Amino acid sequence: MEGYIDALELTVIANVTLVLFSFFFMALVYVIRKSTDIRKRVRGQRSLSRNKEC
Amino acid sequence: MLDKLDQFFSSTGFAGLYWGNLVMLIVAGILIYLAIRKKYEPLLLIPIGFGVLLSNLPGTGLSENGGLLYYIGQGVHLAIFPPLIFLGIGAMTDFSPLIANPKTFLMGAGAQLGIFCALFMALAWGFPMNEAGSIGIIGGADGPTAIYTTIMLVPEKPEFVGIIAIAAYSYMALVPIIQPPIMRALTTKRERVIEMEDLRDVSRLELILFPIIVTVLVILLLPQVVPLIGMLMFGNILRECGVTERLSNTAANELINIVTIFLALVVGSEMAAERVLIPDTLKILFLGFLSFCFGTAGGVLVGKLLCWLTKGKVNPLIGAAGVSAVPMSARVVQVEGQKANHQNFLLMHAMGPNVAGVVGSAIVAGLLLAFLK
Numbered sequence: 001m002e003g004y005i006d007a008l009e010l011t012v013i014a015n016v017t018l019v020l021f022s023f024f025f026m027a028l029v030y031v032i033r034k035s036t037d038i039r040k041r042v043r044g045q046r047s048l049s050r051n052k053e054c
Numbered sequence: 055m056l057d058k059l060d061q062f063f064s065s066t067g068f069a070g071l072y073w074g075n076l077v078m079l080i081v082a083g084i085l086i087y088l089a090i091r092k093k094y095e096p097l098l099l100i101p102i103g104f105g106v107l108l109s110n111l112p113g114t115g116l117s118e119n120g121g122l123l124y125y126i127g128q129g130v131h132l133a134i135f136p137p138l139i140f141l142g143i144g145a146m147t148d149f150s151p152l153i154a155n156p157k158t159f160l161m162g163a164g165a166q167l168g169i170f171c172a173l174f175m176a177l178a179w180g181f182p183m184n185e186a187g188s189i190g191i192i193g194g195a196d197g198p199t200a201i202y203t204t205i206m207l208v209p210e211k212p213e214f215v216g217i218i219a220i221a222a223y224s225y226m227a228l229v230p231i232i233q234p235p236i237m238r239a240l241t242t243k244r245e246r247v248i249e250m251e252d253l254r255d256v257s258r259l260e261l262i263l264f265p266i267i268v269t270v271l272v273i274l275l276l277p278q279v280v281p282l283i284g285m286l287m288f289g290n291i292l293r294e295c296g297v298t299e300r301l302s303n304t305a306a307n308e309l310i311n312i313v314t315i316f317l318a319l320v321v322g323s324e325m326a327a328e329r330v331l332i333p334d335t336l337k338i339l340f341l342g343f344l345s346f347c348f349g350t351a352g353g354v355l356v357g358k359l360l361c362w363l364t365k366g367k368v369n370p371l372i373g374a375a376g377v378s379a380v381p382m383s384a385r386v387v388q389v390e391g392q393k394a395n396h397q398n399f400l401l402m403h404a405m406g407p408n409v410a411g412v413v414g415s416a417i418v419a420g421l422l423l424a425f426l427k
Contacts, residue, residue, distance in 0.1 A: 003177050006425070007186070011170040014421045017275070018163035018414060026156040028267060029260070036257050 070112030074327030081325075082106035085220075094227035098197070098318050102220065105322020117323050127320040130215065133205045135317040136198035137281040142310025143198070143412070144265070144289025145302045147380070151405040153260050154253040158372065158403070160356050162410025165376030166418050167352025168193025172345030179337055184208055187422040189338055192222045193345030194415030195229075195379040201321065202282055203419045207426055216324030217335050221342035226379045232343075233350050233386050237374045240354045245361055246394035248369040250403045261294040272417060278427070279420030286416070349377040353407060375404035378411035 063069055085103030089096040109117055116123040129135040152158060169190040176186035188204040200222040201215055208214045225232060238246075265287035272283045292302040357373025371391050375383040384404035391400035 003183050003186075004174070006183060007170075007173050007177055010421065010425045011173070013425075014166070014170070014418055015163075017421065018166060018417060019160070021271075021275075021417065022157075022159040022163050022410075024271070025159050025268075029153055029156040032260050032263055033257075036259055 065113075067111050067113045072327070074331050075110045075112060077331060078106055078110040078325060078327040082110065082322075085322075088227070095223055097314060098223045099227065101315055101318035102223065102322035105319040106325045107322075108319075109323040109326045117326070123320060123323045126316050127323070129313075129316055130201070130320045131205065131209075131212065133202055133281065135313050135320075136202035136205075137285040138313045139198040139310060139317065140282050141285040141289040142305050142307075142313070143380075144286040144291075145293045145305035146310075147286075147290060147293075147409055147412070148405070149264050149290065149409055150256040150261060151253055151402050152407075152409050153256045153264055155403065155406045157360060157368075158376075158406030159410040159414075160360065161353050161373040161376040161407035162412075162414040163376075164356030164373060165349045165353030165378075165407065165411050166194065166414050167355075168345040168347065168349025168377070169415070169418050171348040172341045175344060176337075176341050179341070181334075181337075184426045185211075185214065187426045188214060188218055189341050190345060191415070191419060191422065192218060192225065192338075192342035193349040193377070194411075194418060195222065195226055195346060195349065195377040195383070196412055196415045197222050197226070198317075199282060199412075199415050199419045201317070203422055206278075206423050213324050213326070213329035216321050217330060217338050218342075219318075219321040220325065221339050225342060225346045226382060229377075229379050229382045230386050230389075232346055233374050233377075233383060234390055236347055236350045237354055237371055237387075237390055240351060241358065241370050243394060245358065245370050246391065247398065248361065248366055249395065249398055250367065250369055250372075250400065253402055258294070258296070262291065265290040265294065268413065272413075272420070276417060276420030276424060278423040279416055282416045282419065283413070286412070346377065350374050353377060353411075357407075369398070369400055369403070372400055372404040372407055376407035376411045376414070378408065378415055380408050380412060381405065383411075384408040 082103045085099045088094040089099035115121045118124060172193050173186050173190035176189040181189060184207040188207045191200045191203045194200060197219060200218050204215050204218045269284060269287040273280050289305050292298045292305055353373035353376030354370055357368060357370030360368040361370045369391060371387050375387050377383055384401055387404035388401040391398040
């Protein structure tokens with residue numbers, strides 16, 4: 001019986017870890033993507049203002 | 055004269071041959087036949103089959119202390135080869151489908167269900183907890199992870215590695231037969247015809263940051279799994295950084311090929327008849343099969359959940375690829391998707407859960423090691 005309880009604990013912890021990892025991964029990709037977009041936009045604005053100066 | 059003949063006969067392998075060896079020689083023949091004729095994982099089944107052949111010819115002493123395979127086998131028993139295989143896999147793997155659609159990671163996580171189902175069934179069948187864990191990991195459908203976990207969890211039984219590896223690689227080869235009925239049973243025709251939107255382009259920065267962040271995060275969480283995840287992500291950064299092409303090519307070709315030869319040969323050579331022809335072997339093969347089936351079902355069910363949550367934007371079939379078995383299960387998804395809808399191209403979408411399954415099974419392996427070792 002003790003083996004089953006250990007296995008159940010392991011199953012719960014493993015699945016919670018996997019789900020949390022999945023959500024963390026999703027959030028991370030979102031943040032990196034947004035920061036990349038912001039960088040691109042800033043770069044675009046800079047080159048636009050440089051072109052205007054010329 | 056007769057004495058001399060008798061002496062000569064007892065020095066040959068024929069004298070030590072018994073029915074068990076003959077059975078295993080037939081098994082070796084079947085593995086080699088499946089690899090050559092049916093093209094089932096030939097890169098693995100040929101060396102494994104030949105290893106079985108070598109270890110079941112009596113009197114060679116190849117696997118005994120001092121024999122060639124004994125020394126090569128240290129790469130397996132000291133858990134060196136599986137991480138090196140992961141290095142090569144990392145150098146071959148494109149994580150962009152996963153980064154482009156990160157919610158597919160949930161399917162890779164869901165497909166680990168088989169590991170836990172098999173763990174409980176193995177316990178119910180009387181296996182001790184550590185052996186049950188290594189049987190369960192067959193459902194991760196990832197050869198190096200299964201071998202590594204077994205070496206760590208059941209070091210006292212070297213033959214266990216052979217049986218687990220044979221089960222894992224055989225079922226991986228049989229993915230096109232095992233998965234489709236489960237995929238069809240759990241999905242409706244309406245779900246199978248769903249066409250998914252094209253994946254976005256993934257920037258180079260994202261591809262470079264991915265292995266670094268995953269390495270830091272997973273290893274901080276599960277230090278036990280550093281040899282697998284560390285090597286996988288090291289191989290991947292060699293591929294994605296764009297300045298180490300030679301190293302990346304070596305890891306993805308020469309290194310992985312050399313290590314595969316040694317690993318598979320040694321795994322086969324662990325299958326000596328006296329160790330393998332026991333009732334437990336059949337139990338392990340059966341539990342491994344169930345583990346694979348439940349893993350597929352888990353991935354598809356999470357796919358259905360995502361389909362419902364996204365209001366039909368996700369085709370649940372791609373969840374079946376979460377069992378790893380890269381890229382075979384993603385190909386199976388593509389074939390099944392096209393059977394339902396000729397315009398459906400699910401291969402790249404299925405690669406997301408497919409590579410997520412590799413990371414997911416390594417995470418579960420780390421947890422098994424943390425709890426059971």
